[in-house]
Amino acid sequence: MTKGLLISFEGPDGAGKTTVLERVLPSLQADLTANVLATREPGGIEIAERIREVILDVKHTRMDNKTELLLYMAARRQHMVEKIMPALTEGSLVLVDRFIDSSMAYQGYGRGLNKSAITWLNAYVTDERQPDLTLYFDVPAEVGLERITRNKKREINRLDLEELDMHQRVRQGYQELAQQNPERIRCIDATQPLDSVVTEVVEQILLLVKDS
Ligand code: TMP
Numbered sequence: 001m002t003k004g005l006l007i008s009f010e011g012p013d014g015a016g017k018t019t020v021l022e023r024v025l026p027s028l029q030a031d032l033t034a035n036v037l038a039t040r041e042p043g044g045i046e047i048a049e050r051i052r053e054v055i056l057d058v059k060h061t062r063m064d065n066k067t068e069l070l071l072y073m074a075a076r077r078q079h080m081v082e083k084i085m086p087a088l089t090e091g092s093l094v095l096v097d098r099f100i101d102s103s104m105a106y107q108g109y110g111r112g113l114n115k116s117a118i119t120w121l122n123a124y125v126t127d128e129r130q131p132d133l134t135l136y137f138d139v140p141a142e143v144g145l146e147r148i149t150r151n152k153k154r155e156i157n158r159l160d161l162e163e164l165d166m167h168q169r170v171r172q173g174y175q176e177l178a179q180q181n182p183e184r185i186r187c188i189d190a191t192q193p194l195d196s197v198v199t200e201v202v203e204q205i206l207l208l209v210k211d212s
Helices: 017-031 046-056 065-089 100-110 115-126 141-150 164-180 194-211
Strands: 005-010 036-040 093-097 133-138 185-189
Touching: 005 017, 005 065, 005 100, 005 194, 017 036, 017 093, 017 133, 017 194, 036 065, 046 065, 065 093, 065 100, 065 115, 100 115, 100 164, 133 164, 133 194, 141 164, 164 185, 185 194
Parallel strands: 005 093, 005 133, 036 093, 133 185
Antiparallel strands: none
16 A cells, blocks of 8 residues: 555444444454554544534533534544644555544534535545545434443433434435445445444455555
8 A cells, every 4th residue: 555545434323333443443453564543533633632522512502503513623624634644644544433424414414504615614624635435334313322322331422412303314414425425435234233344344445455
């Protein structure tokens, strides 16, 4: 692999993408010669983790939707500049838990904010660097929310507390994004047993690395 590759993991809350990422990381690190780095949004570095705390604090019920969007974008910008771009320049394989499609699915489809503005902001903060591959973990909103309530170890954040119809709009948003970007976004059925999902994800990533 001569250049870095960026792979984003996307999906509604409770789709299991974080668990899958944790499971695939050691096997990729063992199989690949390139450095493999896992990170997340919002977060991944100190400034963005602090922005994350502000966005997701359950006490912040008065947060305006555009303020929320801009905070996600600010966190993304800092994360790009401080961590993702340097790692890609060094030739690393970067796995990011949520990225540009989360803003479109949650703030665009979920909150109903202007989609052209989100497309523009995403391009602006990433200097137009798109993921080389996006793995979209598809699960019905009800199943995702049920998993979150069962998973006692997971923090419940401000967005988890949104009504079911917001989560349904988010899923519909992801499905439309997958249809609009078939070369970049691969849809994975996240209702399958975890082991099958992990196997499929490792295969997809190794395929991309081999072709690059
Ligand atoms: P996480 O639970 O996957 O760590 O993500 C935190 C929450 O932030 C999740 O509910 C999705 C939401 N989110 C957005 O609404 N917009 C974004 O741009 C990102 C990155 C996350």
